[in-house]
Amino acid sequence: MQEIEVTDVSLVYDTPAGQVHAVDHASFELKASEFLCLVGPSGCGKSTLLNILAGFLKPSGGEIKIGGKPVNGQGMDRGVVFQDFAQLFPWRTALGNVTFGLEMKGVPKEEREQIALEQLKLVKLEKFANAYPHHLSGGMQQRVAIARALAYNPSVLLMDEPFAALDALTRDDMQRLLAEVWRETRKTVIYVTHNVAEAVYLADRVVVMSPHPGRVKKEVVIDLPRPRDPLSVAFLEYQKQLLQELGEATAKPSARQ
Amino acid sequence: MQDAASTIAIAGVENSSAHVWRERARLIGRNVFPFIVVGAIWEAIAWAGVFPERLFPRLEEVAWTFVELTLNGILPNHAAQTLLRLFSGFVVAGILGVGIGILMGRSRRAEDLLLPIVSIVAPIPGLAYAPLFLLWFGLGNVPAVMLVGVVACFPVIFNTWTGVKAVKEIWVRSAQSMGADDRRLFRHVILPGALPYILTGLRLGLAQAWRILVALEMLVGVNWGLGWLIFGARELLNTDAMLAGIAVIGIIGIVLEKLVFQKIENYTVVRWGMVTA
Numbered sequence: 001m002q003e004i005e006v007t008d009v010s011l012v013y014d015t016p017a018g019q020v021h022a023v024d025h026a027s028f029e030l031k032a033s034e035f036l037c038l039v040g041p042s043g044c045g046k047s048t049l050l051n052i053l054a055g056f057l058k059p060s061g062g063e064i065k066i067g068g069k070p071v072n073g074q075g076m077d078r079g080v081v082f083q084d085f086a087q088l089f090p091w092r093t094a095l096g097n098v099t100f101g102l103e104m105k106g107v108p109k110e111e112r113e114q115i116a117l118e119q120l121k122l123v124k125l126e127k128f129a130n131a132y133p134h135h136l137s138g139g140m141q142q143r144v145a146i147a148r149a150l151a152y153n154p155s156v157l158l159m160d161e162p163f164a165a166l167d168a169l170t171r172d173d174m175q176r177l178l179a180e181v182w183r184e185t186r187k188t189v190i191y192v193t194h195n196v197a198e199a200v201y202l203a204d205r206v207v208v209m210s211p212h213p214g215r216v217k218k219e220v221v222i223d224l225p226r227p228r229d230p231l232s233v234a235f236l237e238y239q240k241q242l243l244q245e246l247g248e249a250t251a252k253p254s255a256r257q
Numbered sequence: 258m259q260d261a262a263s264t265i266a267i268a269g270v271e272n273s274s275a276h277v278w279r280e281r282a283r284l285i286g287r288n289v290f291p292f293i294v295v296g297a298i299w300e301a302i303a304w305a306g307v308f309p310e311r312l313f314p315r316l317e318e319v320a321w322t323f324v325e326l327t328l329n330g331i332l333p334n335h336a337a338q339t340l341l342r343l344f345s346g347f348v349v350a351g352i353l354g355v356g357i358g359i360l361m362g363r364s365r366r367a368e369d370l371l372l373p374i375v376s377i378v379a380p381i382p383g384l385a386y387a388p389l390f391l392l393w394f395g396l397g398n399v400p401a402v403m404l405v406g407v408v409a410c411f412p413v414i415f416n417t418w419t420g421v422k423a424v425k426e427i428w429v430r431s432a433q434s435m436g437a438d439d440r441r442l443f444r445h446v447i448l449p450g451a452l453p454y455i456l457t458g459l460r461l462g463l464a465q466a467w468r469i470l471v472a473l474e475m476l477v478g479v480n481w482g483l484g485w486l487i488f489g490a491r492e493l494l495n496t497d498a499m500l501a502g503i504a505v506i507g508i509i510g511i512v513l514e515k516l517v518f519q520k521i522e523n524y525t526v527v528r529w530g531m532v533t534a
């Protein structure tokens with residue numbers, strides 16, 4: 001059985017300037033523990049689609065099922081990580097942020113702190129458990145955000161360009177760390193990015209989207225052993241292929257909106 | 258990489274004690290200096306005899322009166338009376354202000370209904386409707402507290418409302434995705450998220466409360482309170498007592514600011530990096 005089924009999902013924004021077909025009849029599926037990257041140029045509806053998956057937006061059409069159940073609003077079966085560092089609560093320590101979901105679930109204090117500490121260990125931040133977010137670097141804050149989204153043990157992790165605002169070196173570190181975290185936790189991941197190398201490094205499968213209207217253009221299975229070597233010929237071939245698809249996606253004469 | 262980041266995070270906390278002391282001495286010097294200058298000018302005017310001595314006493318006379326009135330209990334009694342009214346009124350203002358402000362920030366309908374009213378009433382000087390309160394509630398502590406509460410709640414309303422609007426959508430989404438219902442969203446996200454603004458509102462509200470209360474104590478013939486002390490001393494040309502009363506108001510103001518508001522801020526919004534010290 002598929003863990004996630006996205007069937008014919010559309011979303012139209014009504015704006016003063018007219019309707020924007022942000023997502024147009026998107027369909028794809030994920031197996032449990034699969035790592036899927038959504039790739040596409042800016043404005044092709046990646047964030048919109050992820051927000052529908054997270055339950056923040058209601059689709060204008062189509063349906064999403066997770067674990068066989070139709071998605072209706074937010075749920076603790078999903079963990080969400082955004083691009084914005086500001087997603088952490090500044091008034092809570094790293095540990096306090098990570099315990100939040102468990103607190104909402106009613107897990108006793110001692111137990112939730114122990115679980116949160118383990119999650120922080122997973123992202124190598126256990127030493128910073130008592131630090132407030134503003135004392136942490138951007139990369140560390142994003143790691144806390146990942147730990148926070150994992151702590152209450154959702155089956156699905158939704159990530160919207162979590163490393164896009166980081167410098168290139170930190171981003172490489174973070175990708176390596178995320179690959180490790182995924183190997184350990186085996187979550188089903190949908191990861192939005194516009195960075196092709198990142199997609200090839202992380203994904204089992206890449207869904208390429210094209211803008212105006214936001215459509216699924218192509219799926220590419222990345223059949224490479226892990227850990228992946230970004231300098232290997234095969235890696236670069238995949239990158240080239242995706243860039244080509246993206247180039248076509250972007251160059252396509254955009255439909256009137 | 259990670260270690261570099263950890264040193265950065267910790268470096269800010271460490272400090273040699275010598276450095277701390279020098280910094281502290283500098284700070285005290287900077288705060289005391291203006292008073293020395295003003296005091297010197299005051300003394301000069303008093304010595305020069307610009308005003309009759311009764312109307313412009315020298316500082317040591319004021320200081321003596323201050324000590325005397327403190328020791329015989331007059332100043333502390335009046336101050337206690339004023340403080341009691343101030344705090345009662347301020348608590349009313351805080352509850353009204355934070356409550357209405359949050360309501361306006363969270364509910365579109367409440368905003369549409371209340372904003373026009375609040376915007377029109379807020380700029381009216383509180384003293385303008387003081388006589389009404391006196392007619393309605395009589396002379397005494399009740400009208401004083403009510404008036405202080407109503408007048409001081411406006412800055413609290415405005416700032417709380419702004420603060421709730423300024424709560425980042427991403428915090429709300431994060432919390433909701435982690436299973437927070439409305440009640441817990443309010444307590445764990447909206448309230449702390451709006452706290453920098455709420456504290457600003459409370460601070461401004463307290464300043465308003467002071468103003469209206471002292472004015473009210475002068476206006477109304479209830480014979481307790483610092484306002485009455487100052488106003489009453491005028492009749493006997495007791496300028497030194499007046500100045501002592503004014504000094505008490507100033508001291509209480511500084512104590513509330515430094516020992517209450519700044520402490521609360523340092524412990525919360527400054528520690529959280531939401532406001533720089």
Ligand SMILES: Nc1ncnc2c1ncn2[C@@H]1O[C@H](COP(=O)(O)OP(=O)(O)O)[C@@H](O)[C@H]1O
Pocket residue numbers: 013014015020021022040041042043044045046047048049214
């Ligand atoms: N809240 C909104 N209201 C109106 N239009 C929007 C809104 N959010 C996004 N859009 C539009 O929908 C399209 C897809 O946006 P988005 O999902 O953010 O794309 P991506 O994340 O791929 O950059 C864009 O054309 C964008 O301008």
Ligand SMILES: [Mg+2]
Pocket residue numbers: 046047048
């Ligand atoms: Mg986006």
